[in-house]
Amino acid sequence: MASIYYYRWRRTKSHIMAALCFASALIALIPLFLIFYYTMSKGLSSINWSFFTQMPKPAGETGGGMANALIGTGILIAIGSSIGLPVGILAGIYLSAHRTTLFSRIVRFLTEVLNGIPSIVIGVVAYILVVIPMKRFSALAGGVSLGILMIPLVTRTAEEMLNLIPQSYREASLGLGISRWKTTLFVILPAAFKGIFTGILLSIARAAGETAPLLFTALGNRFWSTQLDQPIASLTVFIYDYSKAPFDDWNRQAWAAALVLIVLVMLINIIFRIVTRKRYA
Amino acid sequence: MISSTEEEIPNITSDAAKSSSLSGLLKPGGKNLGDFIFENTTRLFAFLVLSLVLLMAYEMFTKSLPSINRFGWSFISSSTWDPVHDQFGALPFIFGTLFSSLIGLMIALPLSVGIAIFLSELCPQWLEHPVSLLVELLAAIPSIVYGLFGIFVMTPWLRDTVEPFLGDHLGFIPLFTGPPYGFGMLAAGLILSLMILPIIASISRDVMKAIPGSLREAAFALGATKWEAIKIVLSGSKSGILGATLLGLGRAVGETMAVTMVIGNRPSISFSLFDPGHTMASVLANEFTEATSELYTSSLIEIALLLFILTIVLNAAARFIVWSVTKKYQAEY
Amino acid sequence: MLNTSEDIKVDDETVRMRTENLNAFFGRTQALKNITIAIPKNKVLSIIGPSGCGKSTFLRCLNRMHEEIGGTIKGEIFLGSQDIMNLDPVNLRKKIGMIFQKPNPFPTMSVSDNVTAGLRLNGFRNKKKLQEIVEENLIKAALWDEVKENLNQPGINLSGGQQQRLCIARTLAVNPEVILMDEPCSALDPISTAKIEELIKDLKKTFTIVIVTHNMQQAARVSAYTAFLYMGELIEYGKTLNMFTRPGKKQTEDYVTGRFG
Numbered sequence: 048m049a050s051i052y053y054y055r056w057r058r059t060k061s062h063i064m065a066a067l068c069f070a071s072a073l074i075a076l077i078p079l080f081l082i083f084y085y086t087m088s089k090g091l092s093s094i095n096w097s098f099f100t101q102m103p104k105p106a107g108e109t110g111g112g113m114a115n116a117l118i119g120t121g122i123l124i125a126i127g128s129s130i131g132l133p134v135g136i137l138a139g140i141y142l143s144a145h146r147t148t149l150f151s152r153i154v155r156f157l158t159e160v161l162n163g164i165p166s167i168v169i170g171v172v173a174y175i176l177v178v179i180p181m182k183r184f185s186a187l188a189g190g191v192s193l194g195i196l197m198i199p200l201v202t203r204t205a206e207e208m209l210n211l212i213p214q215s216y217r218e219a220s221l222g223l224g225i226s227r228w229k230t231t232l233f234v235i236l237p238a239a240f241k242g243i244f245t246g247i248l249l250s251i252a253r254a255a256g257e258t259a260p261l262l263f264t265a266l267g268n269r270f271w272s273t274q275l276d277q278p279i280a281s282l283t284v285f286i287y288d289y290s291k292a293p294f295d296d297w298n299r300q301a302w303a304a305a306l307v308l309i310v311l312v313m314l315i316n317i318i319f320r321i322v323t324r325k326r327y328a
Numbered sequence: 329m330i331s332s333t334e335e336e337i338p339n340i341t342s343d344a345a346k347s348s349s350l351s352g353l354l355k356p357g358g359k360n361l362g363d364f365i366f367e368n369t370t371r372l373f374a375f376l377v378l379s380l381v382l383l384m385a386y387e388m389f390t391k392s393l394p395s396i397n398r399f400g401w402s403f404i405s406s407s408t409w410d411p412v413h414d415q416f417g418a419l420p421f422i423f424g425t426l427f428s429s430l431i432g433l434m435i436a437l438p439l440s441v442g443i444a445i446f447l448s449e450l451c452p453q454w455l456e457h458p459v460s461l462l463v464e465l466l467a468a469i470p471s472i473v474y475g476l477f478g479i480f481v482m483t484p485w486l487r488d489t490v491e492p493f494l495g496d497h498l499g500f501i502p503l504f505t506g507p508p509y510g511f512g513m514l515a516a517g518l519i520l521s522l523m524i525l526p527i528i529a530s531i532s533r534d535v536m537k538a539i540p541g542s543l544r545e546a547a548f549a550l551g552a553t554k555w556e557a558i559k560i561v562l563s564g565s566k567s568g569i570l571g572a573t574l575l576g577l578g579r580a581v582g583e584t585m586a587v588t589m590v591i592g593n594r595p596s597i598s599f600s601l602f603d604p605g606h607t608m609a610s611v612l613a614n615e616f617t618e619a620t621s622e623l624y625t626s627s628l629i630e631i632a633l634l635l636f637i638l639t640i641v642l643n644a645a646a647r648f649i650v651w652s653v654t655k656k657y658q659a660e661y
Numbered sequence: 662m663l664n665t666s667e668d669i670k671v672d673d674e675t676v677r678m679r680t681e682n683l684n685a686f687f688g689r690t691q692a693l694k695n696i697t698i699a700i701p702k703n704k705v706l707s708i709i710g711p712s713g714c715g716k717s718t719f720l721r722c723l724n725r726m727h728e729e730i731g732g733t734i735k736g737e738i739f740l741g742s743q744d745i746m747n748l749d750p751v752n753l754r755k756k757i758g759m760i761f762q763k764p765n766p767f768p769t770m771s772v773s774d775n776v777t778a779g780l781r782l783n784g785f786r787n788k789k790k791l792q793e794i795v796e797e798n799l800i801k802a803a804l805w806d807e808v809k810e811n812l813n814q815p816g817i818n819l820s821g822g823q824q825q826r827l828c829i830a831r832t833l834a835v836n837p838e839v840i841l842m843d844e845p846c847s848a849l850d851p852i853s854t855a856k857i858e859e860l861i862k863d864l865k866k867t868f869t870i871v872i873v874t875h876n877m878q879q880a881a882r883v884s885a886y887t888a889f890l891y892m893g894e895l896i897e898y899g900k901t902l903n904m905f906t907r908p909g910k911k912q913t914e915d916y917v918t919g920r921f922g
Contacts, residue, residue, distance in 0.1 A: 157381045161380070163640070227363045263617050302480075
């Protein structure tokens with residue numbers, strides 16, 4: 048009967064579509080593995096102790112390292128965190144305490160807006176706010192751009208983690224005659240600490256991986272510098288500069304630096320997902 | 329006797345309908361100094377976030393004024409980008425941003441939806457978390473690493489294998505004309521698709537999983553095949569997937585490093601995928617430090633302003649759609 | 662307006678707390694209408710009534726927690742002769758403690774830290790005295806023997822019944838005069854429930870207790886006085902024995918005999 052053949056066709060079609068969906072998952076994951084594979088194979092050979100401890104060598108010479116880039120990224124993240132963490136956590140506390148007011152809704156919306164702004168645009172803002180008045184590129188400007196980037200991430204994580212804490216702890220604490228601010232600071236915040244901490248790590252990982260906002264704020268520096276009012280090297284700009292160069296050795300070093308970056312970022316991401324999955328379980 | 333249902337205790341920190349956060353400022357709560365300081369400190373920092381966004385918009389606007397006053401609307405319609413003669417038209421970059429993002433979207437969307445369907449409807453339970461994790465890890469790879477991969481692995485492949493193939497077999501379509509550089513629109517579109525795929529996939533998966541199982545059961549009870557049931561779930565997820573797509577698009581237009589490393593950085597408008605191009609983000613990355621005149625810098629900042637507005641509009645639209653979708657589900661289920 | 666079948670100075674009973682024309686609102690919705698109740702000293706008062714009748718709201722008015730939720734109060738509530746609406750709520754709650762339906766020891770604190778939380782967070786530092794307080798109140802809460810070997814374990818490691826007794830110890834440590842209990846046993850198994858009811862009978866010698874319960878047998882077991890609330894109004898108030906054997910109002914009778922719930 049015609050209906051049986053039609054049914055068989057519907058079923059076959061179903062199998063085909065399912066296979067296609069499975070295939071798309073594979074297709075998407077192939078580049079992931081490819082990226083890991085190539086980063087490993089092209090970068091591993093250049094990873095050695097001197098890579099982490101030496102300064103870049105002059106153009107054309109082989110060898111050298113990215114010590115200044117590593118410390119530079121560290122300093123930039125420190126500056127960024129000193130802006131992003133306090134603002135983010137305190138704003139997050141406010142948003143968690145006032146969930147429905149108009150002001151909160153506006154701030155929450157703007158936080159999401161800030162989150163969606165491309166990092167290069169944030170670099171432009173940092174340029175306007177810091178580089179122009181200071182009349183020079185500086186680590187400070189780079190740090191400010193990273194800080195602005197971190198604010199929405201930290202705010203969102205702080206708010207979400209605080210919201211997860213059951214209201215009954217707050218009630219119990221207030222019921223004991225503990226004031227509101229002590230309740231938030233000494234009962235609720237410690238309970239949310241683990242989640243917030245890993246969220247902060249995630250935002251640091253994100254900031255560490257940024258290149259665009261640093262290009263015209265911190266600029267870059269082939270020499271060792273830890274001064275806040277001077278341009279400073281960074282891991283990401285190091286990769287960018289060395290990838291553009293015509294020297295094979297430099298290209299290899301770019302891969303090596305990328306390997307370091309990717310391992311760091313992946314580790315933090317995996318930790319974050321494990322910690323937050325446990326909460327939902 | 330009576331089954332115990334906990335009396336609805338409202339959220340202890342929610343504000344009553346009447347009280348605005350402003351009143352908390354005017355009368356110091358429970359006569360407690362500590363509460364007053366803490367409350368207003370957190371309020372101050374929340375306000376700081378608000379003022380930061382406003383400050384950003386204001387500063388970018390004022391610094392682009394020289395360019396706005398000089399070029400007006402022709403900034404958007406002119407394709408002459410000539411720093412030497414102080415002539416700045418941003419059309420090539422706007423075109424490049426939209427074209428590359430569109431390509432990225434067209435590649436990423438079917439794949440993302442396929443992945444979302446796989447994770448939500450087809451995947452065995454034990455496989456779901458690892459695969460989701462892997463997809464989300466794709467999102468965590470820094471842009472510069474994608475760029476590196478693009479330069480040294482993808483563009484040679486495009487130049488030596490893909491583009492010649494496409495040019496030979498489909499060269500009659502204007503999309504596939506011109507010499508195969510490897511670098512260019514196609515490279516940019518491909519790398520963008522990789523970067524936005526995780527966003528669209530994970531949000532679409534969440535949207536689909538949120539659809540109640542009873543819908544699928546009803547479909548099966550009527551004799552539907554797996555795919556037919558999926559189609560029903562998909563039709564219910566349409567707006568959520570649209571929102572996810574807008575978010576992905578928002579990410580794509582702002583993507584800088586990976587794009588600038590593979591797109592060729594030439595401010596020209598061409599409809600061939602093989603040709604190099606430029607985007608708003610990549611011109612900022614390349615030329616900002618080289619801007620010699622105030623007009624040059626101002627034009628670049630105006631491009632940043634355009635990008636700022638574009639991403640805000642896309643993100644706001646996406647949030648609005650996602651918000652109205654979740655409201656609908658809360659109301660109906 | 663008195664809704665009670667007997668006068669407010671109940672049989673020369675000393676009254677620790679009372680409310681007069683207490684009205685409570687959530688925004689525009691009125692949750693309690695003109696409640697006038699006396700809470701006798703060193704006795705247990707049960708508040709009973711069907712779900713949504715306002716029992717928990719009433720309890721939360723007594724320690725001004727209702728306002729923390731964004732509610733408003735009109736009327737007078739007296740602790741002794743003091744209108745508590747004129748007192749600082751934070752300090753008030755050191756005199757009126759609360760136990761909640763679901764046991765909620767602070768998750769990041771050990772057993773002993775939980776007990777002393779109310780004191781430490783208000784500045785009490787003397788470590789030696791704190792240790793004594795831990796032991797003293799765990800004994801009062803009938804939990805000491807079960808945890809004395811391991812006071813440093815996290816509070817949430819204990820079983821449900823033990824956690825509730827820990828919460829009681831925590832409340833006792835602050836030295837209140839009145840203890841409010843919001844369905845303290847409804848999340849517990851029968852054995853833990855029995856232990857806590859025993860504890861309540863013991864505690865009332867030193868404290869004044871108000872307990873909200875949906876379990877009428879429990880009200881009958883532990884309390885001397887009972888108030889029946891329905892739809893935010895006080896329907897009847899009196900000695901527990903009378904309420905259950907010869908209730909004055911038809912509604913009360915219908916409720917206690919299970920005609921509605």
